[in-house]
Amino acid sequence: MPYKDMREFLDVLEKDGQLKHIDTPIKVEHGDNELQALMRLLCQDDGPALILTNLEGYNRPDVPLIFNPFGTRERTAMTIDCKGPLDSKKKHAAVLSDPSIWHDPVVVEKDKAPCKEVIIKKEDISLDKDLPHVWFGKEAASYITGAVGITHDPETGARNVGCYRMTQLWNAVHPQGEEYPEEHQKKHLSVFAFWNPPMSHIGLHLAKATAMGKPLEVAFACQCDPAIHIAGGTGLPFGQDEFQFAGGLKGAPVELVQCETVDLQVPATAEYIIEGVFIPESETTIGNHSNPVGYYDSIQVFPRIEVTCITHRKNPMWYATMEMIPPFDHNYQALLPVECEVLSDLQRKIPEVQDVVVTPNMTYIVQLSVDGARKPHAEFGKYILHAVWGSAGRWGRCAKILIVVGPDVDPYDMDSIEWAIATRVQPAEDTIINESGQAFVLDPSATKGHHGFPVTGSQIGIDATMKVPERFESYQEVSMPTQEEVDAIAEKLKGKL
Ligand SMILES: Cc1cc2nc3c(=O)[nH]c(=O)nc-3n(C[C@H](O)[C@H](O)[C@H](O)COP(=O)(O)O)c2cc1C
Structure with missing residues (x-):
C-alpha cells in the first residue's frame, strides 16, 4: 500500500x-x-x-x-x-x-x-x-x-x-x-x-x-x-x-x-x-x-x-538530520538510490550480478550469483570492476573502493568481505588501480580541481572471486556449518547457555 x-x-x-x-x-x-x-x-x-x-x-x-x-x-x-x-x-x-x-x-x-x-x-x-x-x-x-x-x-x-x-x-x-x-x-x-x-x-x-x-x-x-x-x-x-x-x-x-x-x-x-x-x-x-x-x-x-x-x-x-562520520540517519536513504543506479544498469547486461551494496563509508561491493568454474569466463571479476566504473548514472564512476565477491560472501558483513579478500585475492594479480577515476566530490584525500573541489582521483578494484579457472582447477572446500545447523543446536541448548 x-x-x-x-x-x-x-x-x-x-x-x-x-x-x-x-x-x-x-x-x-x-x-x-x-x-x-x-x-x-x-x-x-x-x-x-x-x-x-x-x-x-x-x-x-x-x-x-x-x-x-x-x-x-x-x-x-x-x-x-x-x-x-x-x-x-x-x-x-x-x-x-x-x-x-x-x-x-x-x-x-x-x-x-x-x-x-x-x-x-x-x-x-x-x-x-x-x-x-x-x-x-x-x-x-x-x-x-x-x-x-x-x-x-x-x-x-x-x-x-x-x-x-x-x-x-x-x-x-x-x-x-x-x-x-x-x-x-x-x-x-x-x-x-x-x-x-x-x-x-x-x-x-x-x-x-x-x-x-x-x-x-x-x-x-x-x-x-x-x-x-x-x-x-x-x-x-x-x-x-x-x-x-x-x-x-x-x-x-x-x-x-x-x-x-x-x-x-x-x-x-x-x-x-x-x-x-x-x-x-x-x-x-x-x-x-x-x-x-x-x-x-x-x-x-x-x-x-x-x-x-x-x-x-x-x-x-x-x-532535521545531519551528516558526520557514518552511520547517520539518512545515509541509507541516500545509499539505496546509489546502489540501485549501479544495480539496474549492471543487471540489464550482466545477469550474474545479484546485489550491489554501498556501505555508509562508500565502499562498493558487487555480489555475483556464481563463482569459480561457474563464472562465465576467466577474469570475470575484473570485467565487473570495469562495468561498475563505466555504469550509467552518477555514482558507479565514483566507486573509489570496489570489491567483487561470490554468492557465499555476505556483502553486508565486513568480516565476510575481509575473509574473501584474505583468502581469494593476490594483490598484484587481482586488483586494478584506476589512475583516472572520478573522485567523490567530498573526498578530502583527492586533489582539488580548478573550481575548488575534487573531480578526479584514483580508485582500487578488488576481484575477490575464487581464481578458478584463472590459477586453479578447483578451490578448497569452505569450512562452515549451515545456519540451519547453528539454529538447531541453539534450539537444543535453549536456556542453558
Ligand atoms: C538527504 C539528502 C540530501 C542531499 N543533499 C544534496 C545536496 O545538498 N546537493 C546535491 O547536489 N545533492 C544532494 N543529495 C544527492 C542528490 O539528491 C542525488 O544525487 C540526486 O540524484 C540529485 O538529483 P539530480 O540527479 O536530479 O540532480 C542529497 C541526497 C539526500 C538523500
Whole structure:
C-alpha cells in the first residue's frame, strides 16, 4: 500500500515498534545542542525513529521534530513498501529500468491539498519564525536537509526533482567573520545547487537560466511521502521526471498541486512548501557544514533564492538530520538510490550480478550469483570492476573502493568481505588501480580541481572471486556449518547457555 504522506509512514513505523515519542528536554540551540550526540547514540545501534516534542532553544515549540526515520536499512526499505534491503533494491532497480511502469502525477485542487492549509505571503515572510531552526554539532547554520527541490528546464520545460539541502542564514555564523544582511537572514535561503559534479540537475537548470538571462523559479517540498524523497535522491537521466518515477515506486500517481507564486507543482501532502526564485549571480559563503564523509566543510559558496511564499499544514511537522562520520540517519536513504543506479544498469547486461551494496563509508561491493568454474569466463571479476566504473548514472564512476565477491560472501558483513579478500585475492594479480577515476566530490584525500573541489582521483578494484579457472582447477572446500545447523543446536541448548 503506497503512503499518502510522511505521517502514514510514521504511523506504520510506530505500529511496528520502530518509532517513539520523546518529551525529555533536548537542547537544539546554536552552539549548545544535543542532536548530534543523539543521532550518534541512535545510529550506532540501529535505534528507533523519534518524534521530539520538547526542544530547548527551539524557535517553533509548536512544531514536533521527526528524528532518525531512515536510520536503518530495514526502515529505508519500508519507505517503498518493502521488507528488507535486497527486496527494496530489486524493486527500485526494476522500476528504474522500466519507465513504462511509471505513473504520470495527477494535479488536485488547492482545497484538497493539506500543504495549503496555511499560506504566508511574500511580504509577511520572516524566516526567523516561519521555518523551524535546529542546530547540530559545530555547524554554523541551521540546514534544511529533508526537502526535494523542483525546477523546470528553462529551455525544454522538463521537470527535475532532487534532494538538495539549503542553508538558513538566520542567526548563522559567517565563516569569514562577516554578518549576513538582515534581508538575507529573513527572506533568503542559500541552496546547495552545485554539489555532485558533473553537476546536479538543479545546477544545470540554473546554469541554463543564467546563460539565457532568465530567472529560475524553484519550490522545495519538505517531509513528503518518503517514496518521493527516495525518487528525488535517485539520479535519473537528465530530462526525466522523478515524480513519474516516484509514481512507479508507489504503484500509484503522486498527487501534486499548483504553487501560489511560481509556475510549478508540488506534492499536495507535504508538510511545508517553500517557493522562491534564484537571485541571478548571487553567491553566499557558508560553513561549517558537516558532510557525509565525516568532516566539516569550513567554506562553500552557493547561490541564494528569494522566498516568495511559504505554505504549510495547520499542525505541521519538521524533520532535521545531519551528516558526520557514518552511520547517520539518512545515509541509507541516500545509499539505496546509489546502489540501485549501479544495480539496474549492471543487471540489464550482466545477469550474474545479484546485489550491489554501498556501505555508509562508500565502499562498493558487487555480489555475483556464481563463482569459480561457474563464472562465465576467466577474469570475470575484473570485467565487473570495469562495468561498475563505466555504469550509467552518477555514482558507479565514483566507486573509489570496489570489491567483487561470490554468492557465499555476505556483502553486508565486513568480516565476510575481509575473509574473501584474505583468502581469494593476490594483490598484484587481482586488483586494478584506476589512475583516472572520478573522485567523490567530498573526498578530502583527492586533489582539488580548478573550481575548488575534487573531480578526479584514483580508485582500487578488488576481484575477490575464487581464481578458478584463472590459477586453479578447483578451490578448497569452505569450512562452515549451515545456519540451519547453528539454529538447531541453539534450539537444543535453549536456556542453558
Ligand atoms: C538527504 C539528502 C540530501 C542531499 N543533499 C544534496 C545536496 O545538498 N546537493 C546535491 O547536489 N545533492 C544532494 N543529495 C544527492 C542528490 O539528491 C542525488 O544525487 C540526486 O540524484 C540529485 O538529483 P539530480 O540527479 O536530479 O540532480 C542529497 C541526497 C539526500 C538523500
